Amino acid sequence: MINFTINGQPVIASKGETILQAARKAGFYIPTMCYLEKTTPCASCRLCVVETDKTDGLILSCQTPPTEGLGVTINSERLEQERTNIMRLYDVNHPLECGVCDKSGACDLQNKTLEFGVSAQHFSAKEHHRTIEHWGLINYDPSLCILCEKCVHVCNEIIGDDAIELQFGGYKSAVIPKNSEVLDCTFCGECIAVCPVGALVSSEFQYSANAWELTQIPATCAHCSAGCSLTYEVRHTSNSIGAKAKIYRVTNNFEHTTLCGAGRFGFDFAVEGTKDEAELAKAVHAIQNATAIRFNSLITNEEAMILQGLKEKLGIKLYNEEARAYQSFMAAYASISGKTGFGGSLDAIVQSDGIIVLGGRIVTDNPAVRYAMTTAARHRGAKVVYMHPLEDEWLKNVVTQFVKYEVGTEEGVIAMLAKTLLSGADISEETKTFFDGLDEGYLCAESNVGDEEYTHIAKSFARAKRKTLIIGSDVLNHERASNIARLCAMIETYTEFSIVVVAGSVNTIGISLICDLDVDTFGGNVVGYNAAGDYTMGSIGDVMLKLPSLNSQEGTFVSINHQVLPTNVAVAFEGYTLNDIANALGLVSQHTIDYTEKLPVSKGFNGTSFDSLGNFYGALGEDNRGYILENIDVEANGILEEVEDLPEFNGTVVYRCNPVNQFNGYTARTKQLEKEATLRGSAQFAAAAKIGDGDKIRIEFPQGTQERIFELDSTLKGTIALVPAYDVGFGELNEQYRFEKVKIMRMGSES
């Protein structure tokens, strides 16, 4: 704690806090233009200058921590003069096109210009021609850019794409794509969000609506398990009679949260429905006669409650292989750790100085985890070990050690990793004997991970204080998932590591807590809710009864932070909901959200009603969204099983992996997101499979065949190709083990 004064009033700053942060906490206002809470200070605007009693010159409050007893003055004639001059310089030749600017008044430059009363231009500079750049989803107008560098900082420090940089050239400076002619990035659009002026804008949204016309609806993203906070901005569409309101754009509280491209650009997935009583009766009849309901994890907790209620009432089964895999993984996990949930969270990753990622392609599986990793690496210098059969080009800026293991050998790798991390830990004799009994030679040879790689991990993590192990979704469907879970739980229980298991889909965790799932036998009379079935309903694919999509529903999700997050209706839906069907079946409740307070307390829910859940961040970044689930204690009676013989995957192997910004049937039908549905492989893979770039191919999976185009991807290495899963059926990556042995044939060649 450091005591100092601002304008003579005592202020306390905690260690590591800057003058600006302490001042904001204490309620003092210091103007800034380039400051972003979540990045390191850009220090480009110099608007946050303050005077102190220990320095002659002005100092930047955004990057200077206070010293004990320092006297800071934040308003004075001199400071006012300094700041006004900065604003005058910012306004030099800034185009006076505010009337048509896409910022439409929600502009930091406009606010500060008015605040400092800059009404005329006192300086002159020769303007030169600047062209508007079109970078796909993003447009950049250099003449509006004030070079605050927020976009560059956020792209580099938080996202990790490192795709843009500042081209220094005095008055000619501009933001340019880094090492590339055009912007080559994951199109998260965070640069658009942080841009204080109208320089970086969404090309699709640009000039389509003014900020003040948009109704803001706080919600939770419906694409992956991170449960990011976002705001749907909704407006009427046109003058025509019967035209419905639609979502124009998605924004986020960029000061404290980050959103990926799917969240930001993939918002137009709402469906339309009508109240067709005959169809409702059919649906009710279908469920009455069904043996099971099959559903995917794109549903709310409340809907999961309804499905569980139907199961209890009608005695039908519930199929959701993806959530069931997670459920049994976590059950095995809890049998060692004694807690229902894992201990880590996205925030824990951000705070880490040592991170191990194992068994998942994080960049596309869960961008929020990737951003947390990037932040940890950039801000805390975290060591990042990435363990996977495939290297990821997007992670190359962050990963300090890449460990490649053979496909299918996850159990052996985790056993060896656990042995390494648990050496010296206070574990039972039994466990010690288990680890001593591991056949190291066999495991290392089969998994192709050498002893020295584990030693290297142990060495580089020796001095790390906060450590996180991120378990990707590959292992959830592994044959030996339960034992892998137990080994992971060992690591969390007996080391300083906290663990984050990256659940596969939006509400996988919520469903795994609420529903009592059955093993899918792929037979019988099944009703599909957003999934295959004899009778289908939902919002994905060509279903018989349309039910609202996740942006037309209110309800809650459980994110990988174990946080119960509310979401709201952005686009009205006129048809029936699952609750209407349940009502017809005798499970009566007026609203779907009446179930929120009935969510099982035994699983950690706390009985708060939907309307009392907050969904916002405070001015200083306090998370006021929903609530955190209680991590319930359970009996820890699990024992480690012997590591089985490691499987071998020879021949043609593909990996189910969605392209950037694609997750499920919702993202697959959005307008802006790139719908790349090709099989992507390296040159080595192409040679082995005897196919070439652009070839039309047929892939034979054990479950069926797919026809795709093969695309040569120069960023890939090795003999495993990436096959997307978002566009087939219902887009579940995690219904089977993600690696698969397949047969690939060039179409037309077999005849």
Place this chain on the structure above:
Amino acid sequence: MHHEEVFTDRNVSEHSAYYYVDIETYPTTGWDKFKQALKRAVRGELFVGLWVVMREMIKFDIHTVQYPKEKLPIGPRYRAVHKLLRLWESGYERCIGCGLCEKICISDCIRMDTRIDENSRKEVTEYSINLGRCIFCGYCAEVCPELAIVHGGRYENGSEQRAHFVIKDDMLTPLDLLKAGEQSEYPGFGAIIPGSDASVKKTPLAY
């Protein structure tokens, strides 16, 4: 302090300009009423009036305004049906699509749709004013930064369909009229104040 307004004295008195007109007493008995009716009918005063009409008709000296063929001139600042003006030189629409008129409209009758066009400029794709709701307050014309939306002199709002009230093409100056110099600037609300050139601050051009 209580202030009492002094009103003009409208009571009839010697000092006022008002006086009683001389009106014959009304007949009371039936006979008197009969006499009065007979006197008025037989004297043929009706034909005096008819003759005046007849005479003017023959002389073709007609002073009636031939509405709707002919309309009385209306004050230039009168706020009737809106007009959308074009730029004099290029003929482009003046409207830049800023949306201020839509925002300021107190009866919420203006709607517009905009998009980005091929030249990366903001383009107005739809613009409508529901004249069935418009109260002709003139705020839209006043707020318009481009003098694009103004009030015109067309005050007829009769139509078979409400939709006819909202057609953009009816409001926009046709190109041929623009070329013929028929477009007129609006001196009402929102127009440039005479002499405003003098108050424009110049940007220093020292390079």
